[in-house]
Amino acid sequence: MNAETRPAVQLASSSVGALAAMKGVFARDMKVAFRQRQDLLNPLLFFIMVVTLFPLGVSPEVSFLSQAGAGILWVAALLSVLLSLDHLFRHDFDDGTLEQLVLQPQPLFLLILAKTMAHWMLTGLPLVILAPVLGVMVHLDGNSIAVLCLTLLIGTPVLSLIGAIGAALTLGLRSAGVLLSLLIIPLYIPVLIFGTGTVAAAAEGAAVGAYLALMGAFLMLALTLAPFAAAAALRISLSNG
Amino acid sequence: MWQFFHKLGSPKWFFGISTRFMPWLLAGGVLLLMAGVVWGLAFAPKDYLQGNSYRIIFIHVPTAFMAQSVYIMMASAALVTLVWRMKLADVFVKAVAPVGLVLTFLALFTGAVWGKPTWGTWWIWDARLTSMLILLFLYGGVIALDRAINDEKSAARAVAVLVLVGVVNIPIIKYSVDWWNTLHQPATFKLTEKPSMPAEMWVPLLLSVLGLYLIFGWLACVRMQTEILSREQRTRWVKEFVLKGRV
Numbered sequence: 001m002n003a004e005t006r007p008a009v010q011l012a013s014s015s016v017g018a019l020a021a022m023k024g025v026f027a028r029d030m031k032v033a034f035r036q037r038q039d040l041l042n043p044l045l046f047f048i049m050v051v052t053l054f055p056l057g058v059s060p061e062v063s064f065l066s067q068a069g070a071g072i073l074w075v076a077a078l079l080s081v082l083l084s085l086d087h088l089f090r091h092d093f094d095d096g097t098l099e100q101l102v103l104q105p106q107p108l109f110l111l112i113l114a115k116t117m118a119h120w121m122l123t124g125l126p127l128v129i130l131a132p133v134l135g136v137m138v139h140l141d142g143n144s145i146a147v148l149c150l151t152l153l154i155g156t157p158v159l160s161l162i163g164a165i166g167a168a169l170t171l172g173l174r175s176a177g178v179l180l181s182l183l184i185i186p187l188y189i190p191v192l193i194f195g196t197g198t199v200a201a202a203a204e205g206a207a208v209g210a211y212l213a214l215m216g217a218f219l220m221l222a223l224t225l226a227p228f229a230a231a232a233a234l235r236i237s238l239s240n241g
Numbered sequence: 242m243w244q245f246f247h248k249l250g251s252p253k254w255f256f257g258i259s260t261r262f263m264p265w266l267l268a269g270g271v272l273l274l275m276a277g278v279v280w281g282l283a284f285a286p287k288d289y290l291q292g293n294s295y296r297i298i299f300i301h302v303p304t305a306f307m308a309q310s311v312y313i314m315m316a317s318a319a320l321v322t323l324v325w326r327m328k329l330a331d332v333f334v335k336a337v338a339p340v341g342l343v344l345t346f347l348a349l350f351t352g353a354v355w356g357k358p359t360w361g362t363w364w365i366w367d368a369r370l371t372s373m374l375i376l377l378f379l380y381g382g383v384i385a386l387d388r389a390i391n392d393e394k395s396a397a398r399a400v401a402v403l404v405l406v407g408v409v410n411i412p413i414i415k416y417s418v419d420w421w422n423t424l425h426q427p428a429t430f431k432l433t434e435k436p437s438m439p440a441e442m443w444v445p446l447l448l449s450v451l452g453l454y455l456i457f458g459w460l461a462c463v464r465m466q467t468e469i470l471s472r473e474q475r476t477r478w479v480k481e482f483v484l485k486g487r488v
Contacts, residue, residue, distance in 0.1 A: 165406055169399050173389045182385050183403060186378040187410050190417035229406050232323070236398045
């Protein structure tokens with residue numbers, strides 16, 4: 001990729017505070033992403049296509065779709081986040097930006113947190129915004145759609161954060177994509193269970209507060225621990241090459 | 242104390258000492274496992290509800306129990322790898338991961354065999370079964386990552402990070418599937434409570450669990466020794482060992 005599309009990170013001075021450095025990394029990732037718009041669209045298209053497969057492949061019946069819809073949307077969202085994870089560090093690794101990040105005086109885990117937040121803004125958030133449309137297409141009722149969007153809003157950042165660990169571990173390996181899925185899918189299962197569980201509870205008219213609180217706990221746990229693990233993994237992967 | 246700690250990190254010292262107690266581990270393990278299994282399969286009383294089909298418990302529970310404790314041991318070793326960079330710890334993780342995988346598979350398989358006569362189905366999406374299946378995936382991931390990285394040192398450390406992330410997730414997975422759907426009976430042994438079955442049943446079960454522990458210890462030593470020999474093949478002591486047959 002040419003230099004114009006990929007501006008350099010500029011936070012070399014140690015006088016730049018950690019927060020300013022995070023802002024810099026975040027802004028740069030957004031800028032890079034918007035110069036490559038197709039990469040932003042691909043996970044979304046994938047999301048829509050996977051959801052489309054279910055009515056065609058299993059059953060277009062309204063009764064089935066309204067039962068399974070929330071699960072279908074969650075699985076599709078999970079897969080499309082998984083698909084986009086490869087981009088999280090790959091390009092930065094290829095052109096050496098990542099090594100520069102590791103060398104910064106600011107703590108690496110904060111910079112990774114900034115990168116992961118940018119990744120979520122670019123993949124998770126669009127999925128949440130798109131979900132109501134697909135929810136209508138799979139015949140979910142209004143209340144379920146609202147709860148589904150809420151669970152996706154809390155859940156997709158968890159997916160990005162856990163995914164960052166896997167992306168960092170598999171950086172620069174052959175067949176990294178498949179390996180990444182193998183490592184990460186088992187860790188995604190709790191988020192999936194509670195995500196769809198919340199919608200199922202809402203559909204039965206039960207209270208969803210406890211479910212949402214648990215998902216919030218996942219988010220807090222991932223937010224506080226995952227960047228450390230990802231930073232450790234990244235250092236290992238870089239010392240590997 | 243510190244000297245012991247340093248010695249523990251030396252592959253050569255481990256090789257020598259493990260050769261000495263491996264026969265004991267194997268003999269004790271086989272003896273206990275045989276006693277437990279024969280007692281359990283042939284002499285323990287029938288279950289009033291499940292008849293003879295419950296007897297698979299004498300294989301199912303030890304493998305399931307070991308499958309989980311192997312992961313916990315791996316996680317402790319992974320922590321040691323990351324904190325102290327001890328060579329033996331990552332040899333251990335690498336050596337026992339496939340053993341853990343096989344034990345998890347055996348637990349699932351014997352569970353399926355047990356499930357058919359008792360629940361009327363081979364598989365059910367129950368909490369305990371699902372979390373064991375996820376444990377199987379975790380083991381698979383650990384092995385796959387280890388194989389994918391060529392450099393020995395970075396492979397060890399990357400695997401250690403993955404094992405530790407997995408261990409954080411194990412309680413979460415366990416509780417998430419627990420609340421999700423459940424049919425499996427509660428744990429057979431609890432440290433704090435008296436077993437709910439008669440002594441003629443739980444004593445052989447305990448024997449076979451202990452026996453499998455010892456056999457696992459032996460197997461871990463064998464696999465670690467092989468790994469050490471291949472890693473240290475250029476050192477003088479390995480050459481001498483190959484020529485003379487002893488350390």
